[in-house]
Amino acid sequence: xxxxxxxxxxxxxxxxxxxxxxxxxxxxxxxxxxxxxxxxxxxxxxxxxxxxxxxxxxxxxxxxxxxxxxxxxxxxxxxxxxxxxxxxxxxxxxxxxxxxxxxxxxxxxxxxxxxxxxxxxxxxxxxxxxxxxxxxxxxxxxxxxxxxxxxxxxxxxxxxxxxxxxxxxxxxxxxxxxxxxxxxxxxxxxxxxxxxxxxxxxxxxxxxxxxxxxxxxxxxxxxxxxxxxxxxxxxxxxxxxxxxxxxxxxxxxxxxxxxxxxxxxxxxxxxxxxxxxxxxxxxxxxxxxxxxxxxxxxxxxxxxxxxxxxxxxxxxxxxxxxxxxxxxxxxxxxxxxxxxxxxxxxxxxxxxxxxxxxxxxxxxxxxxxxxxxxxxxxxxxxxxxxxxxxxxxxxxxxxxxxxxxxxxxxxxxxxxxxxxxxxxxxxxxxxxxxxxxxxxxxxx
Ligand code: GDP
Numbered sequence: 001x002x003x004x005x006x007x008x009x010x011x012x013x014x015x016x017x018x019x020x021x022x023x024x025x026x027x028x029x030x031x032x033x034x035x036x037x038x039x040x041x042x043x044x045x046x047x048x049x050x051x052x053x054x055x056x057x058x059x060x061x062x063x064x065x066x067x068x069x070x071x072x073x074x075x076x077x078x079x080x081x082x083x084x085x086x087x088x089x090x091x092x093x094x095x096x097x098x099x100x101x102x103x104x105x106x107x108x109x110x111x112x113x114x115x116x117x118x119x120x121x122x123x124x125x126x127x128x129x130x131x132x133x134x135x136x137x138x139x140x141x142x143x144x145x146x147x148x149x150x151x152x153x154x155x156x157x158x159x160x161x162x163x164x165x166x167x168x169x170x171x172x173x174x175x176x177x178x179x180x181x182x183x184x185x186x187x188x189x190x191x192x193x194x195x196x197x198x199x200x201x202x203x204x205x206x207x208x209x210x211x212x213x214x215x216x217x218x219x220x221x222x223x224x225x226x227x228x229x230x231x232x233x234x235x236x237x238x239x240x241x242x243x244x245x246x247x248x249x250x251x252x253x254x255x256x257x258x259x260x261x262x263x264x265x266x267x268x269x270x271x272x273x274x275x276x277x278x279x280x281x282x283x284x285x286x287x288x289x290x291x292x293x294x295x296x297x298x299x300x301x302x303x304x305x306x307x308x309x310x311x312x313x314x315x316x317x318x319x320x321x322x323x324x325x326x327x328x329x330x331x332x333x334x335x336x337x338x339x340x341x342x343x344x345x346x347x348x349x350x351x352x353x354x355x356x357x358x359x360x361x362x363x364x365x366x367x368x369x370x371x372x373x374x375x376x377x378x379x380x381x382x383x384x385x386x387x388x389x390x391x392x393x394x395x396x397x398x399x400x401x402x403x404x405x406x407x408x409x410x411x412x413x414x415x416x417x418x419x420x421x422x423x424x425x426x427x428x429x430x431x432x433x434x435x436x437x438x439x440x441x442x443x444x
Pocket of ligand 1: 248
């Protein structure tokens with residue numbers, strides 16, 4: 001998972017501040033030095049780090065932060081705002097042409113994930129907007145790129161235009177665009193060639209294709225695992241082609257996250273999507289604010305809730321949100337949630353989106369055993385309807401009954417109820433925007 005190291009370091013820097021009681025200028029300087037090192041070690045671009053630190057320091061030493069109540073809390077909030085700003089503030093949607101079709105040219109180095117991301121985007125448009133995407137196989141150099149695009153096309157049921165590898169990519173694009181119009185496609189993806197590194201021949205070819213296709217979007221695909229190189233690649237492509245957006249892939253890998261934090265600031269171009277796996281639906285819209293919360297270890301409740309909504313009817317999800325907000329969330333809701341969650345994908349990924357959980361040392365390398373879920377369910381099933389609705393009823397003798405009923409040790413019953421209560425409290429705080437709660441979660 002990306003950002004783990006960074007999250008830990010930032011939390012460390014801020015909790016150091018918290019322990020001080022009163023924060024002096026010198027404390028602030030120390031904290032800023034730690035934050036600076038943490039960002040550099042996460043492979044964030046040097047100039048970006050410098051500016052980030054300067055901005056945070058300016059805001060923190062302005063507005064009477066140090067004299068005010070809870071300086072650490074205010075600094076968390078300043079760091080959070082700066083992270084959001086650095087990554088581009090708001091999510092930026094895919095460009096859309098007023099004319100049909102919208103043309104999206106996919107560019108990037110070989111292996112970055114260009115072909116895969118073209119497929120993921122086409123799939124997303126088709127699924128979410130009922131669009132009619134079309135893909136053109138114009139990468140004639142990478143062995144098997146055409147075959148790969150065709151396989152993806154079959155998998156997501158999107159037509160793929162190809163003329164083999166012996167035709168000039170410029171001609172492939174011309175003819176492909178005609179074919180797309182004929183097929184009444186509304187989005188055309190051009191899978192253009194990549195190379196191992198930027199070279200003049202590649203750039204010339206891409207510039208020609210740009211002239212021919214007049215794309216509405218030039219989407220640069222970069223591999224987050226390549227750290228600083230990803231930022232340099234983005235700069236190179238942007239200077240020569242004028243990219244309009246970035247898709248950052250492999251954020252599910254063990255990346256330090258620097259690319260996500262630097263690209264926007266260095267190129268001025270937004271990250272629009274992030275790839276978080278190899279499957280066709282592993283592509284998410286990039287939300288700078290959610291990413292900032294994730295980096296600060298405050299979780300990503302919105303994405304968690306949206307993931308749930310995909311499998312949920314919307315009304316139920318809204319009701320759940322309301323219950324969490326008003327703290328009337330009970331064990332019946334908990335059971336519903338568990339059942340939904342079990343259909344949502346690997347537990348260990350989901351858990352990390354819960355506030356305060358991202359960097360919980362107990363959860364490092366956690367592999368959730370599906371049996372654990374079954375045990376928790378067994379305990380909840382042993383409750384009476386009244387107990388499920390009102391967890392406060394669960395006194396020691398009732399807990400003993402639950403242990404006997406579920407066949408689980410009493411310590412496990414106690415732990416589960418404790419965790420339920422903590423979760424309920426945390427969710428209520430986060431959803432009600434209580435930053436003090438968040439700060440506690442950060443261990444600050
Ligand atoms: P291209 O040369 O740029 O077209 O790269 P490909 O689309 O062939 O991708 C290279 C490899 O990266 C493939 O094995 C993809 O499955 C993998 N890949 C692409 N995006 C992601 C991602 O977001 N996460 C992970 N884990 N793998 C990815």
